[in-house]
Amino acid sequence: MTTVVERPVSPARPPRPRTRPSTYIAIVVVVAITVWAGAGISFDLSPLWTDWGRGWFIIQEFLAPNWSFIGRTISPFLDTLAIAVIATAVGCAIGLGMAMLASRVTMSNAFVYRAAKIFLSIVRSLPDVGYGLLFVALVGVGTLAGVLALIMFNIGIIAKLTSETIDAIDRGPLEAAAASGARPAQTAQFAVVPQILPNYLSYSLYVFELNIRASVVLGIVGAGGIGSTLSVEFARFNYSNVSAIIVLLFIVVFSIDLLSQWLRRRLM
Amino acid sequence: MSVEPRRSAPPRPSAPSRLRYTLTQLGVLAIILICIVVIDARWDRLLDLPALSITYGQLMIGGVVQNPFVEPNLTYWGDALRLMVESLQIAWVGTVIGAVLSFPIAFIAASTVAPRWAVFLTRQILNILRAIPELVLAIAIMLPIFGLGPLAGALAIGVGSVGTLGKLTAEAIESVPRGPGEALTAAGASTLQKLRWAVVPQILPEVIAFWLYRFEINIRASAILGVLGAGGIGSLLAQVFERRDWDRIGITLVVIIVVTIIVDQISAAVRHRVISGAPALSAKALV
Numbered sequence: 001m002t003t004v005v006e007r008p009v010s011p012a013r014p015p016r017p018r019t020r021p022s023t024y025i026a027i028v029v030v031v032a033i034t035v036w037a038g039a040g041i042s043f044d045l046s047p048l049w050t051d052w053g054r055g056w057f058i059i060q061e062f063l064a065p066n067w068s069f070i071g072r073t074i075s076p077f078l079d080t081l082a083i084a085v086i087a088t089a090v091g092c093a094i095g096l097g098m099a100m101l102a103s104r105v106t107m108s109n110a111f112v113y114r115a116a117k118i119f120l121s122i123v124r125s126l127p128d129v130g131y132g133l134l135f136v137a138l139v140g141v142g143t144l145a146g147v148l149a150l151i152m153f154n155i156g157i158i159a160k161l162t163s164e165t166i167d168a169i170d171r172g173p174l175e176a177a178a179a180s181g182a183r184p185a186q187t188a189q190f191a192v193v194p195q196i197l198p199n200y201l202s203y204s205l206y207v208f209e210l211n212i213r214a215s216v217v218l219g220i221v222g223a224g225g226i227g228s229t230l231s232v233e234f235a236r237f238n239y240s241n242v243s244a245i246i247v248l249l250f251i252v253v254f255s256i257d258l259l260s261q262w263l264r265r266r267l268m
Numbered sequence: 269m270s271v272e273p274r275r276s277a278p279p280r281p282s283a284p285s286r287l288r289y290t291l292t293q294l295g296v297l298a299i300i301l302i303c304i305v306v307i308d309a310r311w312d313r314l315l316d317l318p319a320l321s322i323t324y325g326q327l328m329i330g331g332v333v334q335n336p337f338v339e340p341n342l343t344y345w346g347d348a349l350r351l352m353v354e355s356l357q358i359a360w361v362g363t364v365i366g367a368v369l370s371f372p373i374a375f376i377a378a379s380t381v382a383p384r385w386a387v388f389l390t391r392q393i394l395n396i397l398r399a400i401p402e403l404v405l406a407i408a409i410m411l412p413i414f415g416l417g418p419l420a421g422a423l424a425i426g427v428g429s430v431g432t433l434g435k436l437t438a439e440a441i442e443s444v445p446r447g448p449g450e451a452l453t454a455a456g457a458s459t460l461q462k463l464r465w466a467v468v469p470q471i472l473p474e475v476i477a478f479w480l481y482r483f484e485i486n487i488r489a490s491a492i493l494g495v496l497g498a499g500g501i502g503s504l505l506a507q508v509f510e511r512r513d514w515d516r517i518g519i520t521l522v523v524i525i526v527v528t529i530i531v532d533q534i535s536a537a538v539r540h541r542v543i544s545g546a547p548a549l550s551a552k553a554l555v
Contacts, residue, residue, distance in 0.1 A: 034364050037357035041418035041499065048413065055413030062408060082303035089300045125528035126521065127488035129495050129502065133509040137517075138320050144309040148317075213401045217492060220403065221506075224309075234407060246404060253399045 061239035062246075069241045070248060073229055077252065080225035083146045084211035090147075091154025092204045098155060099162035100188055105174065106166060120163075124156035132218040146215055146223030153214060154207050161203045162196060169195045198267045205260040212253055324514055331515020332522050344516060348504060348523040354418055355500030356531065358493070359486035361422040366429025366486075367479045373430065374437030375463065381441060390434075397431030402489050406498055418499030425486050425493070436478045440471040473542050480539045484532050491524060 100106045101116035131149035139145050173191035182190065193200075219227015226245060233241040304311075336345050376382045377390040406424035414420040448466035457465065494502020501524055508516040 033360060037360040037364075040354060040357040041361060041422055043361060043419060043422065047415070047419075051413055051415070055409065058412040059409070079307060082307040085300060085303040086307070089296075121529050121532070122525055125488075125525045125532070127491045127524075129492040130505065130521065130524065133495075133505060134517075134521075137509055137512060138324065139313045139317060142310060143307050144311065144313055147307075147309060216401055217403045221495060230404075242408070246400075246408065249404075250396075250399055254395075257399070 058239055062243040064240050065244040065247055066238075066240035067244060069233075069244045073226060073245055073248060076219075076224075076226045076229045077248065079143055080212060080215045080219075080227070081252075083143055083150060083215050083225050084208055087147050087150030087154055087211055088204060088208045091151040092158050092200075092207060094151070095155045095158025096162060096200065098159035099166060100192070102159055102163040103166035105169060105171075106184070106188055106192055120156060120159050123152060124160065126152075128153045128214045129217055129221055132221040132223045136222045141222040141224075143224030146218045146225055149218055149223055150211050150214060154211070157207055157210070158200075158203055162200050165196045165199045166192060201267050202264045205264055209253075209257055209260050212256055216249065327514035328518025328521070331518035334515065341519075344519060345523070348501065348520050349527075351494070351499075351501040351504050352523050352527045355490045355494065355502070356487060356527070358418050358422045358425065358490040358498075358500050359483060362425025362486050362490065363429060363479060363483040365423065365426025366433050366482060369426070370430045370433035370437055371475070373434045374441060375467075377434055377438035378441035380444075381463065381467075391438075394431050394434045394438075397427065398435065399431075400428070402428040403492065403496065406493055407496060411496070411498065416497040416499075421490055421493040421498030421500065424498070425489055428489070429482050429486065433478055433482055437471065437475050440474045440478075441467055444470045476542045477539045480535045480542070484535050487528055487531060 098116060098120060101112055102120055104113060107113045107116070128149060131152045132145065135145035135148040139148065169192065173195065174187060177187040177191040215223070215225045216227040216230060219225045219229070220231040222228065226249065230242060230245050233245065334341050336342060373390060373394070376386050377394060379387050382390070402424050405428055406420060410420035410424045410427075414423060444467055448470065449462050452462045452466050490500050491502045491505070494500035494504070495506045497503060501520065505517075505520055505524075508520055
């Protein structure tokens with residue numbers, strides 16, 4: 001007689017979690033919006049093979065950049081850099097003030113806080129070219145319009161990022177300042193600014209990077225800098241000059257990105 | 269007789285040197301001043317700005333407060349809204365293209381998943397895509413092939429989004445906790461199965477949030493592209509500004525601002541919901 005060895009029973013498999021109906025609804029909604037939007041702009045990839053020749057001609061021109069043109073782009077490039085520096089400095093300074101008004105931590109007055117928040121949403125909702133067109137219409141074609149447009153654009157970004165950072169700071173120093181009887185301005189200077197400074201400077205560098213790119217776009221609506229040169233050459237169908245500018249733009253944007261990343265790493 | 273020496277307070281620590289800090293500040297200030305002087309900005313025109321803004325501001329507000337239900341205002345509000353919706357469609361399609369293309373690319377750009385040479389190569393491509401502004405992409409490549417119209421705009425935005433979305437998604441993949449992956453390895457899963465069941469579920473909420481965030485950015489980008497003739501509200505904006513038609517400029521700006529804010533709010537609410545999950549029953553109202 002043999003003893004029957006009891007086979008170990010494998011534990012029951014856990015039930016597979018069910019996909020929630022809200023997930024299906026979300027997928028259906030996203031697909032529906034995509035179909036609607038695609039139909040709205042008559043989405044169709046067939047030009048990629050039917051009209052490729054037209055594009056290929058221009059791309060060939062692009063592949064032969066006219067290097068001798070670069071000499072004439074140096075001055076507009078310096079303009080672009082200067083526009084970006086001034087706009088970053090002014091925009092970030094105003095942005096810091098707005099950020100203080102738009103954070104619960106530094107602004108106890110609910111009315112001012114709300115007003116600042118609404119003002120910032122309005123400032124942010126207009127794209128940079130919107131400001132470009134507006135200031136070109138107000139102060140005329142030129143670099144001044146570019147500077148003003150970028151300042152507005154920068155206030156929106158800096159104030160949003162910084163006010164979110166202020167919301168997350170350690171309250172301890174604030175309480176210490178309050179306990180020793182600091183006025184709001186003193187609290188801001190000694191308890192808030194030291195805590196947010198690395199982040200704030202890092203955002204400012206990020207905004208500077210954005211400004212170089214944005215000033216290309218702004219130049220096209222007449223706000224000076226390299227963008228103006230780009231749009232003139234483009235309008236004259238000088239694609240080989242355009243591509244020389246784009247290559248140079250690449251190098252400038254790339255080196256500024258590297259510089260700013262290096263600075264940001266040192267800050268954080 | 270010995271005199272008890274007076275206990276003096278321990279010497280105060282000397283203040284840390286602020287020399288470098290001050291020098292940096294002076295340097296930055298000098299750069300800014302040089303820029304202000306060098307640039308040919310005709311700063312004197314700033315003096316006219318306040319008066320001009322008031323005059324034209326009044327004209328713009330005048331356009332907005334006109335009875336919108338009387339022709340030709342009704343047609344104009346309708347046109348502006350229709351084009352703004354077209355801008356939203358461009359932004360949405362562009363974001364979908366960007367999301368669909370960037371998702372698989374991100375896995376090749378994540379150092380925890382792909383071999384080193386592939387990561388390096390993909391990262392460089394993503395960097396290049398991020399350095400080109402959408403606008404250059406649109407005028408240089410999309411407009412010649414696809415012609416003037418919203419389609420070229422959507423494609424330019426889509427390709428432009430791949431750069432940032434790919435980078436952010438790759439970083440999300442790299443920072444995923446290893447636990448679930450190790451569990452799957454122990455259970456004998458293949459690489460693809462590990463990605464599907466250990467990585468994707470962990471990054472998905474974050475990545476969806478990136479997509480929505482990019483959508484918000486793309487709304488502004490699509491409005492810009494219109495200025496070049498790539499469809500949407502930008503074409504109208506360029507038109508009315510060219511004619512200095514201030515009351516219509518006012519109406520167009522109001523449409524852009526209001527629609528953008530509404531869509532941003534919806535998107536931010538969805539983003540919040542995706543990241544922090546369903547609200548608990550006792551959750552407080554949105555602050």
